[in-house]
Amino acid sequence: MGLLGRILAVVCLVPLAVTGCAAAPELRALTGREEAELHDAEQFLVRDCMARHGFRLWITTYDRRAEPERFPYVIDDIDWASRHGYGTELRRNADARADSNKVYFDGLPAEGRKAAVAALNGTGPGRVETVPPAGGLLSRYDNGCTSQTWRELYGDLAAWYRASKIAEALPGLWRGRVVTDPAFTAAVARWSGCMKEAGLPYESPAAARAAISAPDAGAGGDGEIRTAVAEATCAGRTGLAATARELDRSRQADVRAEYREGLETRLRLQLAALPRAGAAVKNAQR
Template sequence: MRPIGRHTAVGAVIALLVTGAAGCAQARPAASGRAPATAELSDAALDLAVRAGPYREEQLSLQQAEYELTRRCMDERGFDYPTWEGGTTGIDDSWQPDLENRRSHGYGFAGPAASPENQYPSGLSATERKAYARALSGDPGKQAVLRLSSGPEFTFGTTGCIAESRIGLYGDAVDAARVFYVPQEARNALNGPIGSSPAMRAATRAWKSCMKDRGQPYGSMAEARADAHRAHEAADADTARRTEVRIAMADGACALAADMPEVADRVGREQAGGLTSRQRTDLNRAAELRAAALERAQDIAGDRP
């Protein structure tokens, strides 16, 4: 991980911003049965559920805006913070692969190891590090909880610069978590119907044929990922990484060749009516909040020096 001057590496901070949005998950049994279809999904909510069109570009815009607000907040508190150097969102679905991300990181099995030394600007004393962490993450005793209709709940901070950046972008810390998690809940619910559909089964057969032609005759995407993961147990780090990237790139290229993104989009939209009424209502709300946040993100981008 390359340091940025005296500051924390941008990649590590982005990871904190993305995963911290949301905090800790406490899994509960998923709700069973389906409610009557009473909430019709908006077009924006459907787009969000299937991650359609410019989804990744929009996510990058939101991440960049959140990052910029966090940087300004830390600056006001007297702390240096790294500047944004671009990158990808790190969103890489099996059916909607991000080849740019895979070319650099494979499936992401061998991410950079976290180090206490790269979490702070250099030269801070122990007392100053405490103050820096407090400014960034806030009071650990001040948290909120978001409970999804399918069971899981997430806790996250409501103070500190990370939380303040989300409040500035989404209007409320809970709404920020809602925009992050509700679409995931919907997509997770749709994955089963998408994967078992005749269209995706046909696309999977095309994927397997493509992989065989590339000299990687895996029976499924799960097998390909498992083999890439095993490489890290059987080879040195550089060899394992090259193996992982090679498999991940072939996997992604064959997914695109088999039209899996189009199939996932089309079938996901067809099956979205099977989401529970509460899930559809929550997804509509998340789409509205996200659209407003994207407008704010444009304003923030225009204000950057």
């Protein structure tokens, strides 16, 4: 069980549209099914809201571990690499599914497209704002189908927006610490030597991926498979895979501890939203 699942004391950090703290659920980690249900509920509610405005929206499927997130540092699964290479074809298929909404929006006349974007994202003077971990200012309209859905599910739109932006930013923070750690850079140097012995002179996994994804690289073919398999093989032989996993666990724990309050707030709002999410999904499937 992770850090949040071990917390014993439950306090009201965020005022919801209820009286007192009695109704707040005990803080615990979400299950995979619950994560999927929250995602699906958001999708259905936004879709139905857009339909009331006269527009269509296609549902995107829930993927707890999307392909770009599967191997953030180095491919370390030889079997996966032998079947998918760097996942080029998987990403193409995912992009094609996601592209339905873009094609639809792009196909609307100018005024219709403007109205659809306003219906989805909101308009007017009212906004919610937050300063993310990396700094700067993020904001969005406090109306429109997306904000309306978040308010309906999570109760406190401003609190949800702040907490969700914190959670979204944290992987980039801890991964940045991983790739600059001396233990990681030393392991990458060993990995690079292994790749050169295999006839693939890449200085880092990032360089290999950039080369494979170049427009003239012929991504998706035998060359991609060969390079990905070599990457995974060398990741195991040189200890890069093990080093990356250990550093990721350590740096993730550090970052999550630094932003614990925001993560707890997000989790508390998600747990409280589960009954509403279940009802929304059930209603959409009738």
